Amino acid sequence: MTAHFPFDNSYATLPERFFTRQAPVPVADPRLIAVNTALANRLGLTLPKHEEAMSRLFAGNEVPDGATPLAQVYAGHQFGGWSPQLGDGRAVMLGEVVAPDGARFDIQLKGAGQTPYSRMGDGRAWLGPVLREYIISEAMAALGIPTTRALAAVETGEVVLREGRMPGAIFTRVASSHIRVGTFQFFAARQDIDALQALLDHTIARHYPEADSPFGLLDAVIGAQAKLIAEWMGVGFIHGVMNTDNMTLSGETIDYGPCAFMDVYHPEMVFSSIDQFGRYAYANQPQIGAWNLAQLATALLPLMPDREAAIESFTEAVNGFAGRFDTEWHRVLRGKLGLATEEDGDAALAFDLLNRMAQGGADFTQTFRALSSDTPGDAGKVFAAPAAFDPWMEDYRARLAREPRPADERVAAMQATNPALVPRNHRVEEAIQAAVAGDYAPFHRLNAALADPFTDRSEIEDLQRAPTEGERVKQTFCGT
Incomplete structure (x- = not known):
């Protein structure tokens, strides 16, 4: 075939118990x-010229030269419950490519058929989750948030049985790696010290070459996750299923199942249909991040020669996550308010706004976008009762008066921080439903718009608009 992928498959050189070929x-x-040609170019891929050949390639019907297809094994805590063996139940990693700039990426097909880890599943994906992950992962990339990426999506021409008969599809995902907290947990639970050491060495070499020990890796991952979760929350994103098998060591967002972007702000907001008790609610995400990192620390303990000393240092590091997250979260909030300098009361000012937004039923994205203008007082129009906003605006004006940066520079910086457009749930669902009916125009239009989320454009006003009560999507689903 005419495709060329610059494969260099390091994970496939690990012991065979790490995966199944x-x-x-x-x-x-x-x-x-769809195919993401810009990403393909970034990866240094040569794709077939004809659509039929690309379809076969991204469906897995033809495998490019140099691939070493495999399904990875891992374990994990799912909603706090331990699952000793999970793994890629419907995904096959073709291999790793080294991009022209030297960066390394996994290329994986999701929905590529049954594996030994399918747990009675069919190993397939239906069209809805494939389009959802394509839209949201690319939107996150455009927002500047670390994420896996979408390289392609194909229909399979087959039916998948879920709630009913659904059209099948396959998604091609690109990631810095697919190494998860659950990957370490799998080998730690089996007391497989040799495998743990091999995984540690591989992960450090791949992601954190400055780390020289299990503690160094843990510290680096804590920092990456503190930054990532703060950035999620800065755009109103709720992951929805923060299981340990869905937390990467690289610090990228992975597994866009029942995720959602908030419309009306509330700290206890939950969309996931399987999160019945709000474990992964918006405001709970930092605490769950720390919980997951504690599981990583536990999995790394067998590699430490002095267990008691390691428990003490690891506990201190995990407990330090809260402070590191607060630092990142306050940084994000200052950016959203356009504050170039730092004062002691800045966090309180931001939290006061969030509280008023929750009480006033204000749309998250629209409130911060309205603040990012020459007339920030217009943000009051987003509130059901603008009078609840007015006292805060007085405090905000007083704070801005102490900023040395000119107003036009502040506005420009805020408009590059507070998006005009996010993938709102009702628009994502609209694109999926249209595609199921054979119309991909809404999907392509939404993707094109989301590629430039920080620019107001009259032609996409309908995509920026908050949903009416009748349009509001109140639940999202995993799709497996």
């Missing part, structure tokens, strides 16, 4: 939905 299962009638 598994080719993608061919599908009946692959048809290309």
Whole structure:
């Protein structure tokens, strides 16, 4: 075939108990939905010129030269409950490519058929979750938030049975790696010290070459996750399923299942249909991040020669997550308020606004975008009762008066921080439903708009608008 991927498959050189060598299962009638040519160029890929050939490639019907297809094994805590073996139940990693700038990336097909880790599942994906991950992962990338990426999506020409008969699809995901907290947990639970050491060495070499020990790796991951979760919250993002198998060591967002962007702000907001008790609610995400990192610390303990000393140092590091997150969160909030300098009362000012937004039923994205203008008082119009906003605005004006930066520079910086457009739930669902009916125009239009989320454009006003009560999506679903 005419495709060329610059493969250099380091994970496949690890011991065989890290994975099962598994080719993608061919599908009946692959048809290309979308291919991310800009990302393909970034990775240094040469793609087939003809759509039919690209369809076969991204469906797994044809595997590019140099691939070493495999399904990774891992474990994890799911909603706090321990699962000793999970793994890629519907995904096959083709291999790793080294981009022209030297960066390394995994290329994985999701929905590529049954593996030994499918746990009675069919190993397939239906169209809805594939389009959802494509839209939201690329939107996150455009927002500047570390994330896995979407390289392609194809229809399979087959039916997948979920709530009913659904059209099948396959998603091609790109990641800095697919190493998860649950990957370390899998080997730690089996007391497989040799495998743990090999995984540690591989992860440090791949992601944190400055780390020289298990503690160094833990410290680096704590910092990466503190920054990531603060950035999620800065755009009103709720991951929805922060299980330990969904937390990467690289610090990238992964596994866009029942995730959502808030419309009306509330700290206890939950969308995921499987999160019945709000474990992964918006405001709980930092605490869950710390909980997951404690599980990583526990998995790394067997590699430490002095267990008691390691418990003490690891506990201190994990307990330090809260302070590191607060530092990142306050940085994000200052940026959203356009504050170039730092004062002791800045966090209180930001939290006062958030409290008023929750009480006043204010849209998260629209409130901060309205503040990012020459007339920030217009943000009061987003509130159901603008009078609840007015006292805060007086305090904000007083704070801005102490800023040395000119107003036009502040506005420009805020407009590059507070997006005009996020993938609102009702628009994502609208694109999925249209695609199921055979119309991909809303999907392509939404993707194109989300590629430039910080610019107001009259032609996409409908995509920026908050949902009416009848349009509001109150639950999101995992899709597996």
